[in-house]
Amino acid sequence: MTAFDHRKYRPAPAINLPDRQWPSRTITRAPRWASVDLRDGNQALLEPMNVGQKQRLWALLVKLGFKEIEIGFPSASQPDYDFARWLIEAKQIPDDVTVQVLVQAREDLIVRTFEALQGAKRAIVHVYNSTSTVQRERVFGLDRAGIADIARQGAAMVKREADKHPECEWTFEYSAESFSNTEMDFVVEVCEAVMDVWQPTAAKPCIINLPSTVESSTPNVYADQVEYFATHISRRDALILSVHTHNDRGCGVAAAELAVLAGADRVEGTLFGNGERTGNMDITTMAMNLYSQGIDPELDLSNPDEIIAVTTECTGIALHPRHPWFGELVYTAFSGSHQDAIRKCLHQQKEDEAWQVAYLPIDPKDLGRDYQAVIRVNSQSGKGGVAFVLERDYGLVLPRWLQVELAQVVQKASEAVSGEIDSASIHALFRQHFVADSGALALQGYQIRHEGGHDAVDATVDEKGVSCQLRGEGEGALSAFINALMRYSGRQINVVDYSEHAIGTGTDAEAAAYVQLNINGQRYSGAAFDHDTVSASLKAVLSALNRARAAGGSDVLAA
Known part of the structure; x- marks a missing residue:
């Protein structure tokens, strides 16, 4: 015994x-x-x-x-x-x-x-x-x-x-x-x-x-x-x-x-x-x-x-961070699937209806908590958590395909530090990896014309200090710009997906644009911001092209 x-x-x-x-x-x-x-x-x-x-x-x-x-x-x-x-x-x-x-x-x-x-x-x-x-x-x-x-x-x-x-x-x-x-x-x-x-x-x-x-x-x-x-x-x-x-x-x-x-x-x-x-x-x-x-x-x-x-x-007794209802971490989700569910539910929750949010039995605001601590990101987190943090703190509504790509970047960074990645760091990683509109390719200016039921664009793009004049046509400014790039470079470029939204309201609102391109069979994502919606979309395309160039090591517009 x-x-x-x-x-x-x-x-x-x-x-x-x-x-x-x-x-x-x-x-x-x-x-x-x-x-x-x-x-x-x-x-x-x-x-x-x-x-x-x-x-x-x-x-x-x-x-x-x-x-x-x-x-x-x-x-x-x-x-x-x-x-x-x-x-x-x-x-x-x-x-x-x-x-x-x-x-x-x-x-x-x-x-x-x-x-x-x-x-x-x-x-x-x-x-x-x-x-x-x-x-x-x-x-x-x-x-x-x-x-x-x-x-x-x-x-x-x-x-x-x-x-x-x-x-x-x-x-x-x-x-x-x-x-x-x-x-x-x-x-x-x-x-x-x-x-x-x-x-x-x-x-x-x-x-x-x-x-x-x-x-x-x-x-x-x-x-x-x-x-x-x-x-x-x-x-x-x-x-x-x-x-x-x-x-x-x-x-x-x-x-x-x-x-x-x-x-x-x-x-x-x-x-x-x-x-x-x-x-x-x-x-x-x-x-x-x-x-x-x-x-x-x-x-x-x-x-x-x-x-x-x-x-x-x-x-003289500290409260455990997982103490029911009041602990520091009880409304915090690190799990990717939990974060995604919370984000989706919060988007649908109406002020005048009974509380129905996955993984949150009550509204944290009832206890003086805001949503800053609801979703925090570490190596176990997924696209939902990353997307929630960027939307909550920076007003960025990333499309799903960009959420997936960014989540992989954030996970690697979290694993490297063996811990949590804060909101500012996630935002910095996003801009570092996907906003590249001022790299080898940069938009200097553009003009849009409506001709025969189509849009025509004349754009000036700087490639490593050399001004390139581009002209193209298409259904809308983005399509016309892609047409101009293909004419000039001889590369096959297709838009796989595109998304845009305003950040803030009023005359000072900024536009955010996200694009995913297929360039010669390979997909590249890019993002950009501008007070002009068209300019943001064209810069997002250049961000994707700059990322393609960085990955491939060759000039994009060179014939």
Whole structure:
């Protein structure tokens, strides 16, 4: 038997719930959010937050729209006690925000907690004790009755201290710590005992919180546990059912979402999932999951840069670039096929229709992101990404055949540097390889005449310092110019494809022209720009000819 041996573990037991209802439900509105960043998140830090950091994070949580915020464990920490006093004495708690504090079911700690809250208009006192089998047997050495008695006594002490301060609007919260590792019938028994003490009503409910203190099962099992509790507890209308999931298996968000389907009204968590071990449930992820389904998350997450900056400064934990919704790279496509699909969808997306863009579950602009970061180019990228970058940053709408050629150039350049190629470099590569209208051949001037239903062109082209007079006819200026070049050079030149568009609008708009020529059986592409559309098209032809000359090593117009 090696150290890495799965046989020493047992699967989480399933819940007998044959008539479960949660799989057929859908989430239609956001739950009540409760931030535990300043308590659960803070106690998990290598260096807990100082007063200034707590104040800054508090301000952010209020700004985001949290209405219930757990501010600490004032009976166990002097900084937490002082922070609670600062919030109350400095009148930093908005009228629509309720502070929450955590306390163990011990009398001295409960008394100290109420001291910390003196003067508050409204507060949630959150008392807990552990109920799981392993905690009962191996930590406390108590049977079920002993654990239930701790919960009952804790609830009584909380009520007693609250009665001393009727000026405050109190809400009581109880957590059966390690709920998900406790027998369900016993959890119901303990919570019934707590509610017998508090006597909650529909008008004045208590909060019963069901934490997966250590995530040890698949999310569906947790959902079954929550639904079991919701359907077996009495006075369901007199309690707010809350969940507090952890992320040990990487399923904290999924477990919370399924718990809401199973009947949970309230969700506790932290920004970006900060917390002990692998962290708490990530409220930002769950809220954005709802947003992406057309549900108002009731939190303002529209400025992620501010949220990231504040949480990073306060926790000392950097956000992973692939973090859901908010990571630096989550809206970035390097894959060529992804880039092409995104570019095509964005072209078709209308302002007044539901969002339908491949590979982008939401519009990045909703989170203050622009399309600069959506498509970035490296050696894995294809023509779609290259084309997107040039169109986005330079207004160049390359035809497909030119996209293919340029993508090969960019890929080689990316492989050479073993990394990403930025927009300016792609533009430079495009001009270097395809815009060659001022090379060996350069247009000096032209005149267009309409004769007998055809166009005739007289053009002056400089070839390595020698002026050449060309004359040709055809259907349009481009065709006439090609005819003139063939007459002069004796080469067979055919236009395979041609494209043009304006860059910008108004009188100062520039024309971009792209042409692909077949010269004696070989294809060459060229591009050019000019404020005159005809001039741009003729220069694009000369760009292609210059590229042919560079490839073949001979003069183009020499007979």
